[in-house]
Amino acid sequence: MIHSVRLLSSVVLSVAILSQFVESNPAPHTGRQCRAVPGGPGWPSADRWVALNSTVGGRLIAPVPPAAPCHADQASYNETTCTNLKAAFKTYDFYVDIPVGSQVPAWDNDTCLPLETAPCSAAGYPAYVINATSATDVKAGVDFARKHKIRLVVRASGHDFLGRSNAPNSLSIWTHGLKGIKLFDSFKPRGCKTTINTTGLVAGAGSYMRQLNEAAAAAGRAMISGGGPTVTLGGYLTGGGHGLLSPRYGMAADQVLEFEVVTPTGDIVTANECQNQDLFWALRGGGGGTFGVITKVATKTFPSPNITAIAFVVGSFPPDRSGFEAGAYLISQFPYLERHGVSGYSYIFLNYTIPYPGSNLPPLSGLAMSVVLQDRINGSLDATGIFAPLRQNITARWPTALPLVFDTTEYPSFMAWWEAHHDTVVSGDNSVVTSRLLDETALSKNLTALTAAYETLADVDGTGTGAATAYLVSGRGVWNARPRGGGNAVNPAWRKALSHTTAGQSWTHLDYEGKSKRAAYSRADASLEPLRKLAPDSGAYVNEAFPEEPDWRHAFWGRGGKNYARLLRIKRAVDPDDVLWCHPCVGNERWEEIDGGVLCRVEDKDKRFYLQ
Numbered sequence: 001m002i003h004s005v006r007l008l009s010s011v012v013l014s015v016a017i018l019s020q021f022v023e024s025n026p027a028p029h030t031g032r033q034c035r036a037v038p039g040g041p042g043w044p045s046a047d048r049w050v051a052l053n054s055t056v057g058g059r060l061i062a063p064v065p066p067a068a069p070c071h072a073d074q075a076s077y078n079e080t081t082c083t084n085l086k087a088a089f090k091t092y093d094f095y096v097d098i099p100v101g102s103q104v105p106a107w108d109n110d111t112c113l114p115l116e117t118a119p120c121s122a123a124g125y126p127a128y129v130i131n132a133t134s135a136t137d138v139k140a141g142v143d144f145a146r147k148h149k150i151r152l153v154v155r156a157s158g159h160d161f162l163g164r165s166n167a168p169n170s171l172s173i174w175t176h177g178l179k180g181i182k183l184f185d186s187f188k189p190r191g192c193k194t195t196i197n198t199t200g201l202v203a204g205a206g207s208y209m210r211q212l213n214e215a216a217a218a219a220g221r222a223m224i225s226g227g228g229p230t231v232t233l234g235g236y237l238t239g240g241g242h243g244l245l246s247p248r249y250g251m252a253a254d255q256v257l258e259f260e261v262v263t264p265t266g267d268i269v270t271a272n273e274c275q276n277q278d279l280f281w282a283l284r285g286g287g288g289g290t291f292g293v294i295t296k297v298a299t300k301t302f303p304s305p306n307i308t309a310i311a312f313v314v315g316s317f318p319p320d321r322s323g324f325e326a327g328a329y330l331i332s333q334f335p336y337l338e339r340h341g342v343s344g345y346s347y348i349f350l351n352y353t354i355p356y357p358g359s360n361l362p363p364l365s366g367l368a369m370s371v372v373l374q375d376r377i378n379g380s381l382d383a384t385g386i387f388a389p390l391r392q393n394i395t396a397r398w399p400t401a402l403p404l405v406f407d408t409t410e411y412p413s414f415m416a417w418w419e420a421h422h423d424t425v426v427s428g429d430n431s432v433v434t435s436r437l438l439d440e441t442a443l444s445k446n447l448t449a450l451t452a453a454y455e456t457l458a459d460v461d462g463t464g465t466g467a468a469t470a471y472l473v474s475g476r477g478v479w480n481a482r483p484r485g486g487g488n489a490v491n492p493a494w495r496k497a498l499s500h501t502t503a504g505q506s507w508t509h510l511d512y513e514g515k516s517k518r519a520a521y522s523r524a525d526a527s528l529e530p531l532r533k534l535a536p537d538s539g540a541y542v543n544e545a546f547p548e549e550p551d552w553r554h555a556f557w558g559r560g561g562k563n564y565a566r567l568l569r570i571k572r573a574v575d576p577d578d579v580l581w582c583h584p585c586v587g588n589e590r591w592e593e594i595d596g597g598v599l600c601r602v603e604d605k606d607k608r609f610y611l612q
């Protein structure tokens with residue numbers, strides 16, 4: 001049993017009642033200045049929580065860990081429910097409708113797994129959650145956390161790959177209930193004189209990809225959207241947001257016209273090109289959970305393209321690696337493919353059984369591509385024509401690498417394609433991802449080095465049975481984007497990139513000594529190193545990146561540090577009290593998480609980032 005000060009809510013309440021008399025005392029961490037913890041000095045009294053609950057219309061939740069029904073010592077114990085939960089934990093859509101829980105349980109510190117033999121406590125989860133349905137609910141939570149010096153966290157779906165949407169001992173603003181989507185044919189940003197002549201939509205920040213895509217599709221439109229149906233707009237576009245349509249139109253963050261946002265000081269403001277311009281700049285790419293809680297977003301939509309989907313698999317039978325080499329060659333040809341309007345997703349592997357629908361392929365060494373052409377942009381060459389020279393070259397150079405699949409399928413709309421191709425990922429494993437953005441030089445300069453780098457990355461656990469991704473999700477639309485207001489905080493590395501390449505590393509649950517986790521982190525770090533060397537001036541995509549990426553501030557927000565310095569100045573201006581804190585997030589230098597998940601002040605070790 002893991003002991004927690006708030007394992008039983010009755011204990012919390014009785015201690016909390018006592019603590020109302022000592023609210024102004026510092027937390028008891030050897031004299032350090034720390035955020036209040038449940039049951040500790042400074043934690044608000046039960047009365048105050050009751051008052052907060054009434055301010056938010058009864059929407060305050062004292063969350064029970066989602067897997068509690070699997071544990072005999074929990075009030076909700078129920079074997080049937082537990083059986084269902086075990087399956088649900090593996091489907092990432094499960095996490096979006098529940099107030100707490102991360103699709104990577106390690107971000108909840110594995111404190112309550114759907115596993116009867118493991119202990120279950122609420123220690124890894126927020127103490128309270130506001131099920132927000134309006135900006136005023138959000139404001140009430142932000143003000144309460146600031147006033148009482150409680151750790152505050154923003155969670156929409158719990159899909160974050162880096163653990164930024166959960167914090168123990170915290171109050172969590174759950175944005176899932178911030179819904180509502182309205183289409184428009186032109187948009188006048190509040191306080192601006194001009195009307196922007198573009199189609200678009202205004203959506204609650206908790207809207208997720210499926211809802212947004214459906215709303216746009218109903219009007220024959222499409223928007224920049226990602227592969228995860230329940231990924232929310234808030235988390236997606238604060239990191240940048242890449243999608244199938246990005247090489248043509250830019251990142252999701254590039255399309256934003258206006259935000260409604262609750263700032264850490266508790267102001268409900270509009271941020272656009274005419275007011276709060278700094279905040280407008282930072283929210284578009286500067287990372288989630290940092291500059292405020294976005295409640296509404298106005299963003300562009302596009303006429304839905306028709307789509308020619310191309311499935312291409314080239315492979316050889318291990319130990320023959322010629323398929324892998326041909327695969328790396330295909331990745332090196334992304335600049336050629338981008339010039340011909342191709343975008344989409346590729347997976348490269350040394351010895352892997354690909355889940356290609358309807359096929360019974362044996363384990364292969366090779367590459368599987370799921371890419372598209374939109375509106376037959378360059379009608380002169382169709383899919384077959386575009387791929388013909390690549391296939392000829394593969395046959396000439398790697399005769400044992402077989403083109404095992406080459407299929408095209410026509411879809412009348414973006415939505416029709418998305419329905420057939422969106423992600424259906426398995427959740428519930430403890431894992432980290434790594435990312436590198438690769439430009440034309442990194443891809444095309446030296447095929448030997450590129451092949452070796454992908455080999456290191458795909459050989460994720462040293463067994464040779466892993467896979468890496470090479471997404472072709474950037475191109476001229478991203479390079480030439482003209483975000484409103486003269487720019488945004490999207491990593492400048494995206495403005496030259498063609499590929500966002502990723503891999504994952506996982507570790508065991510209940511790894512109390514952290515051995516398995518540390519080993520996974522060091523494998524992740526080492527497996528990315530050759531790609532870092534190939535693209536030394538580039539960086540990583542913050543939403544799908546390694547939480548311990550070296551020099552992460554510059555890897556996520558641009559070399560040279562100009563953008564990071566600007567983000568930091570904005571963070572200090574909008575959040576002078578560090579109400580919002582996460583890792584790895586802008587401006588988190590003044591606090592650290594110590595054992596037990598308590599957030600404590602540290603001497604600012606990173607003053608060098610304040611320069612410029």
Ligand SMILES: Cc1cc2nc3c(=O)[nH]c(=O)nc-3n(C[C@H](O)[C@H](O)[C@H](O)COP(=O)(O)OP(=O)(O)OC[C@H]3O[C@@H](n4cnc5c(N)ncnc54)[C@H](O)[C@@H]3O)c2cc1C
Binds near residue numbers: 206232242243289
């Ligand atoms: C299956 C799957 C597919 C994916 N596909 C893509 C893809 O195609 N393209 C792509 O770019 N990314 C993709 N991602 C990555 C995705 O962008 C990130 O996981 C993102 O962080 C999820 O955002 P969320 O709001 O759903 O998650 P959460 O975990 O709830 O939040 C993520 C972060 O955003 C913050 N946040 C959320 N809402 C708000 C808000 N309203 N205001 C302020 N901060 C907020 C949180 O505090 C946290 O820091 C995918 C992820 C998954 C799981």
Ligand SMILES: *[C@@H]1O[C@H](CO)[C@@H](O)[C@H](O)[C@H]1NC(C)=O
Binds near residue numbers: 059
């Ligand atoms: C908040 O109030 C609602 C409605 O009165 C109640 O159902 C809920 O349990 C309360 N939340 C907490 C944390 O007490």
Ligand SMILES: *[C@@H]1O[C@H](CO)[C@@H](O)[C@H](O)[C@H]1NC(C)=O
Binds near residue numbers: 078079080081
């Ligand atoms: C357990 O949950 C199931 C399914 O929700 C329900 O039918 C059953 O009555 C519950 N059992 C107990 C003992 O509460």
Ligand SMILES: *[C@@H]1O[C@H](CO)[C@@H](O)[C@H](O)[C@H]1NC(C)=O
Binds near residue numbers: 131133
């Ligand atoms: C959150 O609020 C919504 C909207 O009022 C409601 O439908 C939902 O049941 C609430 N969820 C929880 C877990 O309280």
Ligand SMILES: *[C@@H]1O[C@H](CO)[C@@H](O)[C@H](O)[C@H]1NC(C)=O
Binds near residue numbers: 197198
């Ligand atoms: C708005 O844009 C559309 C499409 O580009 C164009 O046809 C229309 O004339 C424009 N309207 C105005 C008022 O500029």
Ligand SMILES: *[C@@H]1O[C@H](CO)[C@@H](O)[C@H](O)[C@H]1NC(C)=O
Binds near residue numbers: 319363
């Ligand atoms: C490929 O992986 C399988 C396990 O998935 C293993 O049995 C086989 O020996 C491996 N082949 C080579 C050549 O490594």
Ligand SMILES: *[C@@H]1O[C@H](CO)[C@@H](O)[C@H](O)[C@H]1NC(C)=O
Binds near residue numbers: 306
């Ligand atoms: C796809 O769209 C393009 C451009 O609008 C059009 O020329 C083409 O005929 C369409 N193709 C199909 C198959 O609908």
Ligand SMILES: *[C@@H]1O[C@H](CO)[C@@H](O)[C@H](O)[C@H]1NC(C)=O
Binds near residue numbers: 339340377378
């Ligand atoms: C087709 O390709 C040419 C040359 O690569 C480019 O100039 C043109 O803009 C492309 N057409 C479209 C509709 O994108």
Ligand SMILES: *[C@@H]1O[C@H](CO)[C@@H](O)[C@H](O)[C@H]1NC(C)=O
Binds near residue numbers: 333336389390393
């Ligand atoms: C194919 O190979 C030929 C000869 O090596 C080369 O000239 C050509 O550029 C290659 N084409 C592509 C698309 O790589």
Ligand SMILES: *[C@@H]1O[C@H](CO)[C@@H](O)[C@H](O)[C@H]1NC(C)=O
Binds near residue numbers: 447448449452
């Ligand atoms: C290409 O990379 C390989 C492996 O890193 C290296 O040995 C070789 O010298 C490089 N070739 C060129 C032309 O730089």
Ligand SMILES: *[C@@H]1O[C@H](CO)[C@@H](O)[C@H](O)[C@H]1NC(C)=O
Binds near residue numbers: 002124512593595596
């Ligand atoms: C996670 O749980 C372990 C084991 O109970 C505990 O030692 C550690 O302090 C916890 N970490 C955090 C950040 O809560």
